[in-house]
Amino acid sequence: MTKIFEMDCDNIDASDIKYCGTILRNGGTVAFPTETVYGLGANALDSEAIKGIFTAKGRPSDNPLIVHVTKAEDILPLVAEIPEVAHRAMATFWPGPLTILFKKSALIPQEVTAGLQTVGIRIPSHPIARAVIEAAGVPIAAPSANISGKPSPTIAAHVVADLMGRVDAIIAGGDCEVGLESTVLDLTGETPMILRPGGITKEMLERALATKVLEDPALDKRSMEGVTPKSPGMKYTHYSPRAEVLVVIGERSSVAMKINQMQQEYIKEGKKVGIICRDETCSLYRDAVVKSMGMANNLSMMAANLFKILREFDNTDVDVIFAEGVEEAEVGRAIMNRLIKASGYQVMHV
Ligand code: TXA
Ligand code: MG
Numbered sequence: 293m294t295k296i297f298e299m300d301c302d303n304i305d306a307s308d309i310k311y312c313g314t315i316l317r318n319g320g321t322v323a324f325p326t327e328t329v330y331g332l333g334a335n336a337l338d339s340e341a342i343k344g345i346f347t348a349k350g351r352p353s354d355n356p357l358i359v360h361v362t363k364a365e366d367i368l369p370l371v372a373e374i375p376e377v378a379h380r381a382m383a384t385f386w387p388g389p390l391t392i393l394f395k396k397s398a399l400i401p402q403e404v405t406a407g408l409q410t411v412g413i414r415i416p417s418h419p420i421a422r423a424v425i426e427a428a429g430v431p432i433a434a435p436s437a438n439i440s441g442k443p444s445p446t447i448a449a450h451v452v453a454d455l456m457g458r459v460d461a462i463i464a465g466g467d468c469e470v471g472l473e474s475t476v477l478d479l480t481g482e483t484p485m486i487l488r489p490g491g492i493t494k495e496m497l498e499r500a501l502a503t504k505v506l507e508d509p510a511l512d513k514r515s516m517e518g519v520t521p522k523s524p525g526m527k528y529t530h531y532s533p534r535a536e537v538l539v540v541i542g543e544r545s546s547v548a549m550k551i552n553q554m555q556q557e558y559i560k561e562g563k564k565v566g567i568i569c570r571d572e573t574c575s576l577y578r579d580a581v582v583k584s585m586g587m588a589n590n591l592s593m594m595a596a597n598l599f600k601i602l603r604e605f606d607n608t609d610v611d612v613i614f615a616e617g618v619e620e621a622e623v624g625r626a627i628m629n630r631l632i633k634a635s636g637y638q639v640m641h642v
Contacts, residue, residue: 293457294457294459297462298465308463309423309427314428315460317430319338319341320334321348322334323455323459324420324424325463327470328416328470329444329445329470330436330448331421331437332345332348333360334434336404336433347458348455349435351440353406356411356524357406358391359412360416360421360433361415369397370413371397372396375479384500386415391413391477392412392413393476406524412476418468437462441532443533443598446599447466447467470595472596472623475488475489476488483505484501484503487523488629491592493623494625495621532602532636535611535612537612539617539635539640544573551614552577554614563611564581565610566605567616569585569615570584570588570618571588573616583601584597592623594618594627595627598627615631615635617639
């Protein structure tokens with residue numbers, strides 16, 4: 293039986309939080325909102341509890357989990373060392389949507405890191421996430437609270453749809469502000485390297501750390517072949533709605549023309565078409581289920597809406613979804629990373 297607790301940031305129910313904290317401390321699983329996406333938490337120091345996460349999500353066991361704490365000093369027992377550059381990253385971006393990879397200490401079970409010698413740690417800023425982690429009194433491992441392969445949940449209804457009956461409790465606590473998972477930054481090598489783009493961008497990191505920041509070269513590969521991303525999770529098909537997804541990249545009017553042309557071909561075959569676009573381009577499309585991510589000049593809003601839109605298409609009968617590509621600057625990088633993965637690398641340049 294899954295218990296559901298409804299609350300919002302301004303009305304955090306202390307006794308419900310305490311109850312959820314006890315579930316976590318005793319080896320159970322609780323889903324809760326964070327500023328990025330909903331997470332499915334379990335006690336990071338308890339191997340059996342961790343197995344509960346993998347079972348509930350149907351997650352491949354070689355995909356490591358991020359550990360969540362509420363204060364910088366909480367990471368001391370969890371890591372082998374804190375490099376100088378990490379202090380700057382922590383001071384600038386924590387609490388917030390940045391996961392930092394450290395060399396792990398012996399306290400972290402192998403199940404959490406999927407056998408890797410590094411551990412990803414994040415301090416979330418969301419008041420409900422912080423309250424429940426504090427109530428648990430232990431570090432909390434938490435992947436996104438979706439069934440593996442589906443888009444990460446950004447509203448409580450997504451979590452209920454995926455995990456009802458599979459976890460001990462769900463805290464339904466409103467919508468997630470960022471809407472994309474945290475940036476994963478590896479600080480265990482010579483040069484900081486982004487393994488997963490997110491709300492904290494390369495530009496922001498380079499400015500704050502006053503050093504060059506690399507991106508895992510695997511992020512630029514546009515097919516599944518010959519790629520071994522350093523973040524195991526980045527190799528799986530992900531974020532996929534039921535319908536096939538195709539991303540079209542290019543100048544705005546050429547993209548619309550190409551999508552309209554392909555749409556006609558699909559309609560002739562008796563297929564239903566969905567389109568993901570921006571407010572500015574919505575009116576260019578007809579005879580399709582059209583969903584806008586938001587205004588073209590508001591990348592944060594587009595990021596916040598993307599997963600919700602991908603899931604909404606599962607409530608329609610479209611067979612194929614054409615998505616307009618966005619410019620890969622700032623958060624656009626993360627939006628495109630998720631869109632291209634959702635498409636299974638079906639990308640067309642016009
Ligand atoms: O925003 C987020 O990060 C959310 C919220 C709940 O905090 N969590 C999340 O977790 O997105 P998950 O498990 O869905 O994604 C974690 C990603 C995966 O791609 C995983 O492979 C990578 O981080 N990762 C975790 N630990 C790692 C490690 N030690 N080395 C390399 N990649 C790691
Ligand atoms: Mg995930």
